Amino acid sequence: MMNKSQVASKKQNKAIPKNVWVLGFVSLLTDISSKIIDSLLPVFLVSTLGANLLTVGWIEGIAESTASVIKLFSGAFSDYLGKRKGLAIAGYGLSTLVKLLFALATSPMWILIARFGDRVGKGIRVAPRDALVADATDEANRGAAYGLRQSLDTIGAFIGPVVAFALMSVWEQNFRLVFWSALVPGILALALLAGGVKESNTKVAHQQSNPLNYDNLRSLGKSYWQLVAVALLFNLGNSSDAFLLLKALEIGIPASLVPLSLLVMNLTYFLSAYPVGLLSDRIGRLGLLVSGFTLYVFVYIGFAFVNIQWQLWSLFALYGLYQGLSKGLLLALVADQVPANLRGTAFGVINLAIGVALLPASxxxxxxxxxxxxxxxxxxxxxxxxxxxxxxxxTTKNPQD
Known part of the structure; x- marks a missing residue:
């Protein structure tokens, strides 16, 4: 007979489901689209539209907080319906549509409206998408699945700034023309999602009551709510990555090279996310998450005092490693700890906590x-x-210990 470690090893070799792969490639294309814009947006706001740094903070904070509030209701609604795909399509579709506004913007208010619409779309899609991954996996391969989706997402985040840099060079710093080009991968992502993702074979039970009522929220468990508190506190200091790009400008990196800082960051994120997720399935997730948060502390101290360009590039690489050590693991920990019929709600609540923090943080x-x-x-x-x-x-114990 097989011992427990042999059984765990056998489970670990299970193939990652098709839904996870397709959702990963949808994220890849969407991130190409988004990062073409995001890698240039802070510079566009400051240099072309004349915004100050406080305006950038307000725009980023309002946009991200809005998304997180909507994630709560979108996740809960997907639990209530017992279906996730339609909400994901609606969210990706809205984010693609409003990218038109970035190219047309003539003032910071246009950018606020565009970012608001883009983040509303993200708010609609993220919790159902994360729940689709959880529905298709089990605890034995969930870390690897989230790591894979994050890695594919990050390939897109890696390619996006490269495309932005190339197009800015070819089109002679024409921000608006580059923003128009971002529509193409967004449309491709929407088509792939509509045709390639299926609702889980193990149908999620339809909620007969409001997923956000007291009894359902209580049933998410003490460990889950402790994790929400940790995410809230951490993100009170985790302001928009726009400030990292502005730091690059401050120490003298040319505006045309600023998108490459995201390339460096996303390269290490891509290289680390899947191996870390795979490792977490074997040794547990808590220690790895603590390592990621600790790395963040040192990297942010580094950003505070850096004044040499090569040091900044190194910090962007380490920042990507922090993301690989934390983002997928946090999602996997949530999925491990909550009932299957409340996964959308659980992802929505923790994203709400993060969003509540992001506005004051930015x-x-x-x-x-x-x-x-x-x-x-x-x-x-x-x-x-x-x-x-x-x-x-x-407060938090590793559920796999």
Whole structure:
């Protein structure tokens, strides 16, 4: 007879389901589209539309917070319906449509509206998409599945800035023409999602009651709610990545090269996300997540004091490694701990917590940058992350231990 370790090893070799692969490639194409714009947007706002750093913080914070509020209701609605795909299509479709506004923008208000619409689309799609991955997997291969989807997503995030850099060079710094080009991969992603993803063979039970009522939320469990608290605290210091790009400008990296900083970041993210997810299926997720948060603390301290360009490139690489050590693992931990018929709600609630934090985080970052210095922005981020590590170690047990 096989012992427990042999059984676990056999389970580990299960193929990752088709839905996960397709969702990964949908994310890849969507991220190409988004990162073409995102890698240039802070520079476009400041240099072309005349926005200040506090305006950038408000735009990013409002957009991300809106998305997270919608994730709550979208996730809960997918649980109520027992279906996820339609909501995912609606979300990806809206995000693709509003990309037109970035190319047409004549003031920061246009960008706010465009970012708002894009993040609403993200809010609609993310919780059902993450729940689709959980529905198609089990605990033995869930870390690998989330890691794979994150890796494919990150290939897109890697390619997007390369495309932006190439098109900016060929089209002589024509921001608007580059923004128009971002529509193409977005449309391809929508077509792939519609034709390639199927609802889980193991149908999610239809919720007979409101998934957001007290009894259902309580049934998510103490460990889950502790994880929500950790995510909330961590993200109070995790402002928009736009401030990382602005740091690159501050130390003298040319605007045309700024998108390449995202390329470096996403290369290490891509290379680490799947191996880390695979490893978490074998040794547990908590220690790896703590390692990711700890790396974030040191990287943000590095961003505070960096003044040499090659050091900045190294920090972007390490920032990508932090993402590989944390983002997929957090999702896998959520999926491990909650009932299958409340997964959409669980992903929605934790994303709401993150979004509630992102608005004050981005406003705080922009205010500190404007009123004190860029150093203050990044030191504050590292302090919040350190607090989250303490809370995580004090309250959360690894469900696989």
């Amino acid at each position: 406003i705080l970052a922009g205010s500190l940058w404007e009123l004190v210095s860029s150093k203050a922005t990044f030191i504050a981020g590292s302090v919040f992350a350190f607090g989250a590590i303490i809370l995580l170690l004090a």
